[in-house]
Amino acid sequence: MESYNMVTVLQRCQVSPPPGTTSEKSLPLTFFDLRMVDSSVKLLFFFECTSISKNHFLESIIPSLKQSLSLSLKYYYPFAGNLIFPPNSGKPEIRYLERDSASLIFAESSSDFIHLTGKQTRDTTEFLSFLPQLPPESMSHDALVVPISSFQVTLFPDSGICVGLHLRHEIGDGSSVVKSFLKTWASITKAGGDATFLSGEFVPYYDRTRLRDPEGLEFETIVWNVLEKAKEEWSQPHHLKPNNKVRATFVISHATAQQLKKLVLGRYPFPSHISTFTVTCGYVWSCLAKARAACGKDDNEMAHFVTEMDCRSRLDPPLPATYFGNCVLPSVACAKTAQLKGSDGFVIGAKSIGDAIHKSLHHTGGVLKTVKNLGLQWAAASKGWLLESFSSPKFKMYDIDFGWGRLKTNEDLSIDDCEAIAVGDGQNEGETEIIVSNPKPIMDAFVSIFSFGLQTLDEEVKKLGANDFIRSKI
Numbered sequence: 001m002e003s004y005n006m007v008t009v010l011q012r013c014q015v016s017p018p019p020g021t022t023s024e025k026s027l028p029l030t031f032f033d034l035r036m037v038d039s040s041v042k043l044l045f046f047f048e049c050t051s052i053s054k055n056h057f058l059e060s061i062i063p064s065l066k067q068s069l070s071l072s073l074k075y076y077y078p079f080a081g082n083l084i085f086p087p088n089s090g091k092p093e094i095r096y097l098e099r100d101s102a103s104l105i106f107a108e109s110s111s112d113f114i115h116l117t118g119k120q121t122r123d124t125t126e127f128l129s130f131l132p133q134l135p136p137e138s139m140s141h142d143a144l145v146v147p148i149s150s151f152q153v154t155l156f157p158d159s160g161i162c163v164g165l166h167l168r169h170e171i172g173d174g175s176s177v178v179k180s181f182l183k184t185w186a187s188i189t190k191a192g193g194d195a196t197f198l199s200g201e202f203v204p205y206y207d208r209t210r211l212r213d214p215e216g217l218e219f220e221t222i223v224w225n226v227l228e229k230a231k232e233e234w235s236q237p238h239h240l241k242p243n244n245k246v247r248a249t250f251v252i253s254h255a256t257a258q259q260l261k262k263l264v265l266g267r268y269p270f271p272s273h274i275s276t277f278t279v280t281c282g283y284v285w286s287c288l289a290k291a292r293a294a295c296g297k298d299d300n301e302m303a304h305f306v307t308e309m310d311c312r313s314r315l316d317p318p319l320p321a322t323y324f325g326n327c328v329l330p331s332v333a334c335a336k337t338a339q340l341k342g343s344d345g346f347v348i349g350a351k352s353i354g355d356a357i358h359k360s361l362h363h364t365g366g367v368l369k370t371v372k373n374l375g376l377q378w379a380a381a382s383k384g385w386l387l388e389s390f391s392s393p394k395f396k397m398y399d400i401d402f403g404w405g406r407l408k409t410n411e412d413l414s415i416d417d418c419e420a421i422a423v424g425d426g427q428n429e430g431e432t433e434i435i436v437s438n439p440k441p442i443m444d445a446f447v448s449i450f451s452f453g454l455q456t457l458d459e460e461v462k463k464l465g466a467n468d469f470i471r472s473k474i
Contacts, residue, residue: 014101036169190403254430282350289340302384
């Protein structure tokens with residue numbers, strides 16, 4: 001056994017699909033995948049289970065997880081494969097060869113499980129030891145071979161278990177990774193290795209031929225020609241690095257979301273798009289703008305808020321919900337930072353996000369037509385303050401069940417790499433959770449501003465007076 005940071009590694013192994021079940025396969029990277037070449041997925045899932053001892057973990061949990069992961073890889077073979085960069089600057093692809101495998105680490109930690117799974121401010125470096133490093137790249141027949149995935153399961157004796165995923169984002173978006181693969185692995189584990197439920201709608205759909213290139217713009221070629229020039233940078237392993245940030249989780253209840261909607265409708269009776277997601281993100285965006293300004297950040301710059309839209313059902317023809325890969329496009333909202341930190345900042349932020357989503361969803365000619373303007377949008381966003389939104393309440397994280405007990409909390413460590421928040425479902429019905437990661441001075445200001453805003457929310461709503469129209473809209 002070896003020690004690394006706050007964990008003791010109990011076992012390292014490589015897991016492949018069951019012998020003879022998966023032939024050699026390759027998947028070309030679509031335009032949607034190529035957008036993600038410089039990104040990685042870093043997720044932690046903490047399950048509270050006070051009845052699992054170290055002996056039970058070693059004798060029962062580890063063999064069960066190996067078997068269930070192997071069965072899952074039979075259907076989700078890309079997780080066992082590699083990203084292949086052929087010689088002569090050819091486009092990369094995901095390739096699975098017989099006996100390819102996924103890295104799986106089992107570890108033990110004496111860290112405080114209750115502290116780690118709380119919602120209070122915590123140092124981001126406290127979580128790094130529960131996320132595995134991606135295996136190193138290699139060369140094969142002059143092609144660069146980059147491993148795609150690495151998994152780690154960490155036991156907190158008599159307290160809980162953490163499942164960590166570290167993936168190259170090229171493999172798929174949140175719908176593919178969480179809603180499909182992870183829930184499949186968990187369900188097979190809970191069922192004691194029974195994978196018979198994996199049929200029909202539960203089997204991943206890999207066909208790329210239905211992803212048509214609108215207007216013959218050759219998006220893949222255009223994007224690859226740009227990315228290929230910087231291949232030496234983004235093709236390298238995505239190492240885990242400490243940073244100077246802290247993280248905390250904030251909750252918006254269903255009742256609070258309804259109050260926030262009332263404020264938006266009171267100012268803009270006919271918004272193009274309003275939802276729990278838009279008002280939640282608008283409120284957080286405004287609070288962060290105020291926190292940044294309180295810490296001396298430029299409040300005259302333009303602010304951009306980016307959220308990714310699932311395009312599966314919005315393509316023509318639509319793709320099945322089980323399509324595996326990346327199939328999201330960004331919706332970019334913009335507002336002046338000075339406006340966001342003003343008294344109407346939340347309302348302006350929520351409306352801007354709603355307008356951007358509505359525009360993307362109802363673009364003439366379909367959502368793919370928005371691709372032509374992505375370059376200009378990102379160029380503009382990079383000149384100001386850019387805040388991204390990761391994850392989605394639609395992933396239903398708290399439904400993930402390995403059979404050890406209900407999910408206590410989850411952490412998206414990807415938001416530590418940039419300015420981003422993670423927005424997901426909450427532990428209770430109708431709740432929305434927001435994970436925020438920032439330098440401590442900004443976080444301290446944000447906590448105060450966020451809490452004060454919610455405390456005065458009822459008073460703000462009362463100022464609107466009784467309004468039957470507003471009540472009917474929510």
